[in-house]
Amino acid sequence: MSRRSRLVRPFASLALAAATVAGGVAVGEAQAAPELRNYVKTIRCDSANPFPAPRVPITVDVWNQVRFPSDGLPGPAIELIASSPRPQGLLPNTGIYTMSTTVNWHNVTTGKRGVVRVPTRANRITWQAVLHPGAGQVNFRITQRIGALVFVPMVNPQVSTCRGSARA
Known part of the structure; x- marks a missing residue:
């Protein structure tokens, strides 16, 4: 896993949690941008x-x-x-x-x-x-x-x- 993926993944999880709390529907974990x-x-x-x-x-x-x-x-x-x-x-x-x-x-x-x-x-x-x-x-x-x-x-x-x- 690249350094950038390790940094982006926690933020993607936060976005997923924020969407769930706000009542949004999430269809899976957000993907990190490809290198x-x-x-x-x-x-x-x-x-x-x-x-x-x-x-x-x-x-x-x-x-x-x-x-x-x-x-x-x-x-x-x-x-x-x-x-x-x-x-x-x-x-x-x-x-x-x-x-x-x-x-x-x-x-x-x-x-x-x-x-x-x-x-x-x-x-x-x-x-x-x-x-x-x-x-x-x-x-x-x-x-x-x-x-x-x-x-x-x-x-x-x-x-x-x-x-x-x-x-x-």
């Missing part, structure tokens, strides 16, 4: 900083069973959502990053392979990739190319790689 995606895990994918600043800590949240993926294609899918905890740069809120993220994935159950490329520009490290591998165990390799935006994009690019897996 739109399932959290799998968080992986670390830290990178060197293209600005003269400390290394950038980056977490990538892995979600599967995504019913309505952000790319607009039909689900289910796997979503990878990366973020750094705060803006990095020479001074707070002054650094702009350009990112080019590539995710190579392999569904080891079906043998299907694919590549997703995500270009991003923001004042902190953040990107989102959606994989449509079909059902099965999926291994993926994330390659992040992160550069500073200083009059032109991708100045002093830094490359980092990490791996993960999820069941689709």
